[in-house]
Structure formats: C-alpha cells, structure tokens
Amino acid sequence: MSQNKIDIKKFQSLIALLLLCIVLGLMTDKFFTAENGLNVLRQVAVNICIATGMTLIVLTAGIDLSVGSVLALCGAVTAGLFKNGLEFPSSDLFVGFTMLGAILAGLLLGALIGWINGFSITKFNVPPFVATLAMLTIARGFTMLYTKGHPISNLGKDFANIGSGTFIEIPVPVWLAIVVVIIAVVVTQKTRLGRYIYAIGGNEQAAKLSGINIKKVKLIVYSLAGSLAALGGIIVTARLDSAQPNAGISYELDAIAAVVIGGTSLSGGKGSVRGTVLGAIIIGVLNNGLVLLNVSPFWQQVVKGAVILLAVIIDKLGEKKE
Amino acid sequence: MLEAKHISKQFGGVKALTDVNLKLYPGKVNAIIGENGAGKSTLMKIFSGVHTEYGGEILLNEKNVCFAGTKDAEAAGIAIIHQELNLVPYLTITENIFLGSELVNHWGLLDKKQMQDKTRQLLKKLNLGIHPDTKIASLKVGQQQLVEIAKALHIQADVIIMDEPTSAISDKEADNLFSIIAQLKAEGKTIAYISHKLKELFAVADKYVILRDGQTVDAGDMKSVSQDELIHKMTGRQLGFEKSGRTINEAPVLLSVKNLCLRHWLLRFTNVLNNISFDLHKGEILGVYGLMGAGRTEMLETIFGLHPKNGSGTIIVNDQDIKIKSPAGAIVAGIALVPEDRKLHGLILNQTVKSNISITVLKQLERWRFLLSSGKEKELSKNYINQLGIKTASDMAAAKSLSGGNQQKIVLAKWMATHPQVLLLDEPTRGVDINAKAEIYKLMKSMAARGIGIVMVSSELPEILAVSDRVLVMCEGKLTANIAIEEATEAGILKYALHKTETIA
Incomplete structure (x- = not known):
C-alpha cells in the first residue's frame, strides 16, 4: 500500500507532463509534430543544464541566484577569448585561443565563480541566498566591463553549430543536456558525492558527525553549478552567434522553478535530477503551448507562476498525508 | 502557599510523575532536589502552565487552580525563570519586561517614558545599575537573570520558580542573587529553587522536597538534614541490574586523554572542560556520570574532533599521539561517537x-x-x-x-x-524501551569482549553501575572521581557529581 503511494508521488510530475501534452495536442494541430518537439527540447536544453546544477545545490539546502549572470559572463568571456584572444598590453603578450580552449576557459571560469560562492558560504557562513545574490550583481557587472556593453558577435560557423547545429537529427544543445543529465543522475544516485549531497541536505549535523567534509562537498557542488551555468552561457552565445551582455537575466528563476516543479524540496535532502528535467520540460511545454494557443505574453507569465504554486501545493498536500 | 496534590503526568507511555505531593511555603526558599530525570522540570512546568494536562490538583492559597497556559499562571502570580533564559536579545531591558503587556498612551502609541520609569524602579530594587534602554545581548548572564527576576516582579508574582539559577553565573553574581532572594523572601514571596549544588542549597534554602523517579520521597527543613542524608534519599533505590564486576586493568591502554580542555565558545576566559585526563583500556567499558552541565557531552565531542578551535589537550590512541581536527580525523583514528540526540545528530x-x-x-x-x-x-x-x-x-x-x-x-x-577501536556513547539508551535497553547493554558487552574500548556517558546511575567496569564522575567541567566498579555505589558517585572537590590527577 505504502509502496503504491510512493510510486504515485514519484510519477506525479510525469503524469502532469503527459496530461499537459494531451491537452495541448487536442487543442492545437501543431503541438504533436517532430519539429515542434525538437523546438521545445532545444529551448529547454539551456534551462536543463542550469537547473541540474541548481538541483545539486538545492539538495544541500542551498540556492544559487547568480547562475543567470554567470551564464552571461562565461558566454561573453568564451566568445571574447575565441574571437579576440587574451592581450596583456603591459607586457606585449598575446594569447590566442582555439574554440575548444575558449570553451574550456569559459567552463573553468564558471567553476571558479561557483567556487567563490561556495567559499563565502562555507568559510564565512554567508547565507547562500545572500552570497549568490551578491555574485549575481558582481558577475553582471564584470560582464558589462568585459563587453563594454556591446555584444561580441560573428563567432564563425563551427562555434554557432554548438547552438544551432544538429547531430543525428537532434539539436546539439539537446545532446549536451542529455550528457549533463546522465552524468548528474549517475553522480547523485550512484556515487559517494551524491550520497553526501543528500546527507548534508537531510541533516547537516548528522552528516558532519558521520565524518563528511561538509565544506568540501559544498565547494564541489557550487563549482559544478557554476560550470553548468557557463555551459548554458556557451550554448546561448552559440545559438545567437553572439554574446549578449544582457543574456541570462532572470534565468535563475526558471531554473529554480524547474527544480521546485520537479519535486525537489528547497529545505534540502529530497528530490532528484530526473524530477528537475521533467520540471524544465513542463515549463518548456507550457511556454510552447501558450504560444501556440496565441495566449498573450502577459498571461503566459501569470500561468507560469500559477503552475509553480500549484506544483508545490500538490507536493505539500502529499507530504501531509504521509 | 502553593500545594500539589496527587499530581501525575505521562508522556506517551512513560510516567514522568506519579502521585506527587508537596507544599511550597511563602516567605521561604523551597529547594526541589533530585537527580536528572527525577521529574523536577516536569513538575515546575505544570506549576507554570506549560503542561496543561495532568492528573491531580494544584492549590494556590487553598484554592484549586487549573492553568490553560503560561499566561494564566502568570496572571495567578506564578513566574518561572528557566535555566535557558527567555529574553529577546536584541530588545532593551524595558522592551523585554513589557513584552506582550506594553503600555500605551491615549494616542495608541507606546508610552516609553512610563515603561522606562517602571523598569528603572524594578532595576533599582535589584541593585542593577544599568540603563533601562540597554540591549539584553550586551548584558552578562547574571544580569540577564536579574532582568528575568525583574520581569517576575513586574507581573507581581507571588511564586517565583528558579531552575538552576547559578549554573551559568560567577560566584560574585551568585552572592548578589542570594541577597536578592533573601529580600524577596522577606517580602513574603514563595521561592522554589532547583539546584544540583547541595552546598548552595544549605546556604540559601529553608525547606526541601526530594523527588526520585517521579515521586516525592521526602520533605522537611534544611536545618534538620545533612548532606549525606540528602544524597542517600536521592538515590536509595533498588538496583535493577547486576553489577558487571570485571577487572580489565591488566589490558593495555587503548585511549589516553591528557589535559583535555575546552574553552567556552563565547566567554573566552571560561572553560567548559578543565584538564580532563583518563585512560581507557582495551575491552573496557568506562561509565561517565555527571549532572546536567557537567561537561560530559562536551568531553566526548572534543575527543571526537568537534571543537577543533576551542579544544586542547593530548589524545593518544594505541601509543600514537594523534591530532584530531574533525570527525573524519577521529574516524580514521578508530574513534566513533554515538551522539546524545539521535534525531538531531545521529540520523x-x-x-x-x-x-x-x-x-x-x-x-x-x-x-x-x-x-x-x-x-x-x-x-x-x-x-x-x-x-x-x-x-x-x-x-x-x-x-x-x-x-x-x-x-x-x-x-x-x-x-x-x-x-572502531574506541566507541564513545552519549546516553545510548535515552528514550529507548526496556527490551531495547537490555539488547544495547548486551551489544556493548559483546563489543567490549572483542577488545573495543567503550566510553559511556549516562545520566542513569543504575545503568552506569550495570554496564561499567570503571566509573568516572564529572562535575562542572572537571573530573572529580575515578572509581573501580567494586567500590562504586549510587550514593558515592552522586556525592562526587554534586561536590566541588579536588580534581584527581
């Protein structure tokens, strides 16, 4: 009996997604086409990358508000390094970057920013909300400084392919998201690190007394989330063939929404990457459906907000019954 | 006069109080004495309206009273000063005293002037020369306690219950507290005074009531009783378990703790642990007894590496001097800790x-x-x-x-x-039913038989006597006794837990 209950809870978001798809399929002709499906997936790929990192953080009972800005900064730096290289005017030194080199540098920068978030949280006990809120502003500021407020465009066909190319009919960003999700699922479900993440979110004191190095785990998690935001930035930049200084604004909210709709508890210890992926797809399908139904963008925001609220209420009601 | 008649109270299936009868006299300091878990706090919580469901009746000035909550009890003139003070740290003295009963002027705004004046009068009465607008957070613990008393006086309480009032204050502050208690006594207030410090009770109390296992076992005048008699009455119970009676001293030393100290996390010059030294032999079960606040839990935590900044001392495992800076380090050294609160820290x-x-x-x-x-x-x-x-x-x-x-x-x-080679157990059978208790004891003994050294902190004397091979007693952060099990008795152990005697080497 109790086993059944758990199963229903587990598939709650999947059922919601299926219902949503059926309703949209009945209401519009275009929804159930391969083209539209791939379109939705391409749109949610970036959010899936960011939200996967966010899930790891939220599982430790933390949060990262800086991902949108980190996305913009790392996208811009990757584009800038690839296109213009790195110049040291004082010493006449110039370092050029290959595409792969620039991408790696962007990912590393994301990890570094995440590490700094983790450092202020673990070393100085700054609440994650505040530490990453500060980083949101700082990273955006650096983005503006680095780009001087102008987009960095025309990055070449190879780079653009990361965002708009396909591989076996499926968009490259979707492949990237799939790889990220598979790795994240393995890490959370099958490795020591994953267990520690859940343990810290479930009961930090007990985790500490069990000999887990809380600080180290948190540093790793925030760094991972930072580099996943950077990956999102690289995809966004490639898709537009241009790094926009204003990229990624309010992306953190979409990521948190995906995490929450996917059933991960903001107080930590409960939830899954799988749920977050479903959450991100639900948001994507909803956006897509509302556009297909010609709902005004203003109403779209209202509906999206209401869905988030509804998802959490259903989750809480389920908890009470237990 | 506050009188309890046939009071009983259950938590789940556990009886906390059974048929408790006692009288608290006005104009007297009434000491409530008993071991940890004897039921003192539960009784006081019933008096002050925290627990509202119980059997029996409470008479206040010969009238039957039944409180629906703490507000009710306060209105009837009963105030309690908890061991953990109940003040809002970032509000001022005045704001704390008038919290929930603020005075307003005819505009409906706070009448700060009047509240301040009243507070000033109260503070003056308590010899506390501090401005009423001082924030609680900047006061010493002793001063905060006086603010609590001021609060009690403000609601014109006739009965003031003090739970371990001297556990966190200096001797000088305690002296000041005693003179204020004398003053309150002279005004005819009823003081209920809970303390583990027997010496102090002889100095301040007039009457005593002894609780044991949730029952009143004796009451009388402090003048007509001796310390030894009190201790005997607190413990005189049948042993539920056989003494273990093994001798392990020939076994090699497994864990050696030398000069373990722990600084208070806030008060830099206060030590929670003072130069604790002991040896644990292979296969030995070492019982550690102490009353609340003796530092037992802190000792285990320090050994386990939970206080890397404030702790100091030498820990030697298998003749190797090891520096333990974190639980992970302790685990590598072969040490394990089963914490006191399994829900908060264990699981x-x-x-x-x-x-x-x-x-x-x-x-x-x-x-x-x-x-x-x-x-x-x-x-x-x-x-x-x-x-x-x-x-x-x-x-x-x-x-x-x-x-x-x-x-x-x-x-x-x-x-x-x-x-692990060394197992530290903090209250391993707290909140556990009798069968599981027996199983845990059996398990401990079988682990000891395999050569594991066990340090068991417990508040239950019968448990200490039943499973230990040797007993350490702690009092106020110091080790006060190291007793072989053959010589250990409940009264003997309790004596060391209560007295401030010379520290043993």
Missing part, C-alpha cells in the same frame, strides 16, 4: 535505513573507486539489521518510521560498520 530521518547505516563507510562500497555498489551496500545493511535485530519493514524504510530503540540501533550499526 538522517527522511532517508532509508540502508543509507543511514552505510553513510560512514561508503568509500569501502565503491567499485573502481567511483561507483557505489548497491549489492555491497544492501549486504552491509542486511548484515547489521540481522545482527542487531533492527525491527524494520525493509532496509528501504525511512529511518523516521522506526521506534526509538530501533533508531538507536541504526546509529550503533553505522558506527560498528567503521570497526
């Missing part, structure tokens, strides 16, 4: 029995140093579930769904899995 309640057991040894369950082997993990948890007789629907059940005793066994299992 991840929402997670499965399986992952709670395996959390300490995940590294050993990895394949290719990377992926956890679910087969190995299942085997490990099944093994301990069977070995310890953990009653659970399955290894995938959430830890919170198990009973207290079975939860405690999970915590034991997760530490047994690390194959």
Whole structure:
C-alpha cells in the first residue's frame, strides 16, 4: 500500500507532463509534430543544464541566484577569448585561443565563480541566498566591463553549430543536456558525492558527525553549478552567434522553478535530477503551448507562476498525508 | 502557599510523575532536589502552565487552580525563570519586561517614558545599575537573570520558580542573587529553587522536597538534614541490574586523554572542560556520570574532533599521539561517537535505513573507486539489521518510521560498520524501551569482549553501575572521581557529581 503511494508521488510530475501534452495536442494541430518537439527540447536544453546544477545545490539546502549572470559572463568571456584572444598590453603578450580552449576557459571560469560562492558560504557562513545574490550583481557587472556593453558577435560557423547545429537529427544543445543529465543522475544516485549531497541536505549535523567534509562537498557542488551555468552561457552565445551582455537575466528563476516543479524540496535532502528535467520540460511545454494557443505574453507569465504554486501545493498536500 | 496534590503526568507511555505531593511555603526558599530525570522540570512546568494536562490538583492559597497556559499562571502570580533564559536579545531591558503587556498612551502609541520609569524602579530594587534602554545581548548572564527576576516582579508574582539559577553565573553574581532572594523572601514571596549544588542549597534554602523517579520521597527543613542524608534519599533505590564486576586493568591502554580542555565558545576566559585526563583500556567499558552541565557531552565531542578551535589537550590512541581536527580525523583514528540526540545528530530521518547505516563507510562500497555498489551496500545493511535485530519493514524504510530503540540501533550499526577501536556513547539508551535497553547493554558487552574500548556517558546511575567496569564522575567541567566498579555505589558517585572537590590527577 505504502509502496503504491510512493510510486504515485514519484510519477506525479510525469503524469502532469503527459496530461499537459494531451491537452495541448487536442487543442492545437501543431503541438504533436517532430519539429515542434525538437523546438521545445532545444529551448529547454539551456534551462536543463542550469537547473541540474541548481538541483545539486538545492539538495544541500542551498540556492544559487547568480547562475543567470554567470551564464552571461562565461558566454561573453568564451566568445571574447575565441574571437579576440587574451592581450596583456603591459607586457606585449598575446594569447590566442582555439574554440575548444575558449570553451574550456569559459567552463573553468564558471567553476571558479561557483567556487567563490561556495567559499563565502562555507568559510564565512554567508547565507547562500545572500552570497549568490551578491555574485549575481558582481558577475553582471564584470560582464558589462568585459563587453563594454556591446555584444561580441560573428563567432564563425563551427562555434554557432554548438547552438544551432544538429547531430543525428537532434539539436546539439539537446545532446549536451542529455550528457549533463546522465552524468548528474549517475553522480547523485550512484556515487559517494551524491550520497553526501543528500546527507548534508537531510541533516547537516548528522552528516558532519558521520565524518563528511561538509565544506568540501559544498565547494564541489557550487563549482559544478557554476560550470553548468557557463555551459548554458556557451550554448546561448552559440545559438545567437553572439554574446549578449544582457543574456541570462532572470534565468535563475526558471531554473529554480524547474527544480521546485520537479519535486525537489528547497529545505534540502529530497528530490532528484530526473524530477528537475521533467520540471524544465513542463515549463518548456507550457511556454510552447501558450504560444501556440496565441495566449498573450502577459498571461503566459501569470500561468507560469500559477503552475509553480500549484506544483508545490500538490507536493505539500502529499507530504501531509504521509 | 502553593500545594500539589496527587499530581501525575505521562508522556506517551512513560510516567514522568506519579502521585506527587508537596507544599511550597511563602516567605521561604523551597529547594526541589533530585537527580536528572527525577521529574523536577516536569513538575515546575505544570506549576507554570506549560503542561496543561495532568492528573491531580494544584492549590494556590487553598484554592484549586487549573492553568490553560503560561499566561494564566502568570496572571495567578506564578513566574518561572528557566535555566535557558527567555529574553529577546536584541530588545532593551524595558522592551523585554513589557513584552506582550506594553503600555500605551491615549494616542495608541507606546508610552516609553512610563515603561522606562517602571523598569528603572524594578532595576533599582535589584541593585542593577544599568540603563533601562540597554540591549539584553550586551548584558552578562547574571544580569540577564536579574532582568528575568525583574520581569517576575513586574507581573507581581507571588511564586517565583528558579531552575538552576547559578549554573551559568560567577560566584560574585551568585552572592548578589542570594541577597536578592533573601529580600524577596522577606517580602513574603514563595521561592522554589532547583539546584544540583547541595552546598548552595544549605546556604540559601529553608525547606526541601526530594523527588526520585517521579515521586516525592521526602520533605522537611534544611536545618534538620545533612548532606549525606540528602544524597542517600536521592538515590536509595533498588538496583535493577547486576553489577558487571570485571577487572580489565591488566589490558593495555587503548585511549589516553591528557589535559583535555575546552574553552567556552563565547566567554573566552571560561572553560567548559578543565584538564580532563583518563585512560581507557582495551575491552573496557568506562561509565561517565555527571549532572546536567557537567561537561560530559562536551568531553566526548572534543575527543571526537568537534571543537577543533576551542579544544586542547593530548589524545593518544594505541601509543600514537594523534591530532584530531574533525570527525573524519577521529574516524580514521578508530574513534566513533554515538551522539546524545539521535534525531538531531545521529540520523538522517527522511532517508532509508540502508543509507543511514552505510553513510560512514561508503568509500569501502565503491567499485573502481567511483561507483557505489548497491549489492555491497544492501549486504552491509542486511548484515547489521540481522545482527542487531533492527525491527524494520525493509532496509528501504525511512529511518523516521522506526521506534526509538530501533533508531538507536541504526546509529550503533553505522558506527560498528567503521570497526572502531574506541566507541564513545552519549546516553545510548535515552528514550529507548526496556527490551531495547537490555539488547544495547548486551551489544556493548559483546563489543567490549572483542577488545573495543567503550566510553559511556549516562545520566542513569543504575545503568552506569550495570554496564561499567570503571566509573568516572564529572562535575562542572572537571573530573572529580575515578572509581573501580567494586567500590562504586549510587550514593558515592552522586556525592562526587554534586561536590566541588579536588580534581584527581
């Protein structure tokens, strides 16, 4: 009996997604086409990358508000390094970057920013909300400084392919998201690190007394989330063939929404990457459906907000019954 | 006069109080005496309206009263000053005293002037020369306590209950407190005074009531009783278990603790632990007894590396001087700690029995140093579930769904899995039913028989006597006795736990 209950809870978001798809399929002709499906997936790929990192953080009972800005900064730096290289005017030194080199540098920068978030949280006990809120502003500021407020465009066909190319009919960003999700699922479900993440979110004191190095785990998690935001930035930049200084604004909210709709508890210890992926797809399908139904963008925001609220209420009601 | 008649109180199936009868006299300091868990706090909570469901009746000035809550009790003139003070740190003295009963002027705004004046009068009465607008956070603990008393005076309480008022203050502050108590006494207030410090009770109290195992065992005048008589009355109970009576002294020393000190986390010049030194032999069960606040838990925590900044001293395991800076370091050194509060510190309640057991040894369950082997993990948890007789629907059940005793066994299992040499147990049978208790004792003895050294902190004297091979007694952060089990008696142990005697080497 109790086993059944758990199963229903587990598939709650999947059922919601299926219902949503059926309703949209009945209401519009275009929804159930391969083209539209791939379109939705391409749109949610970036959010899936960011939200996967966010899930790891939220599982430790933390949060990262800086991902949108980190996305913009790392996208811009990757584009800038690839296109213009790195110049040291004082010493006449110039370092050029290959595409792969620039991408790696962007990912590393994301990890570094995440590490700094983790450092202020673990070393100085700054609440994650505040530490990453500060980083949101700082990273955006650096983005503006680095780009001087102008987009960095025309990055070449190879780079653009990361965002708009396909591989076996499926968009490259979707492949990237799939790889990220598979790795994240393995890490959370099958490795020591994953267990520690859940343990810290479930009961930090007990985790500490069990000999887990809380600080180290948190540093790793925030760094991972930072580099996943950077990956999102690289995809966004490639898709537009241009790094926009204003990229990624309010992306953190979409990521948190995906995490929450996917059933991960903001107080930590409960939830899954799988749920977050479903959450991100639900948001994507909803956006897509509302556009297909010609709902005004203003109403779209209202509906999206209401869905988030509804998802959490259903989750809480389920908890009470237990 | 406050009188309790046939008071009884149950928590779940556990009887906390059974047919308690006592009288608290006005104009007197009435000492309430008893071991940890004797029922003192429960009784005081009934008097002050915290617990509203109980059997029996309470008479205040010969009238039957029944409080629906603390506000009710306060209105009837009963105030309680808890050991953990109940003030809002970032509000001023005035704001705290008038919290919930603020005075307003005819505009409906706070009448600060009048509240301040009243506070000033109260503070003057208590010889506290501090401005009423001082924030609580900037006061010393002793001063905060006086603010609590001022609060009690403000609501014109006739009965003032003080729970361990001198546990956190200096001798000088205590003297000041005693003179204020004398003053309140002279005004005809009823003072109920709970303390473990017998010397202090002889100085300040007029009457005494002794509680033991939730029952009143004796009452009378302080003048007509001696310290030894009091101690005897607090403990005089039948032993429920056989003494263990083994001698282990010939076994090699496993753990040697030297000059362990722990600084207070806030008060830099106060020590929570003072130069604690002892040896633990292979296969020995060392019982540690002490009253609340003696520093027992802190001692285990310091050994386990939880206080790397404030703790100091030498810890030698198997003749090796080791520096333990974190629980992880302690585990590597072969030390395990089963904490006092399993829900707060021992378990991840929402997670499965399986992952709670395996959390300490995940590294050993990895394949290719990377992926956890679910087969190995299942085997490990099944093994301990069977070995310890953990009653659970399955290894995938959430830890919170198990009973207290079975939860405690999970915590034991997760530490047994690390194959420790030294096992530190903090109140291992708290909140555990009698069967599980016996099983845990059996388990401890079988581990000791395999050469594991066990340090068991306990508040229950019968438990200490039943399982220990040797008994350490702590009092106010110091080790006050090291008694071989053959010479240990309840009264003897309690004497050292209560007295401030010379520290043993």
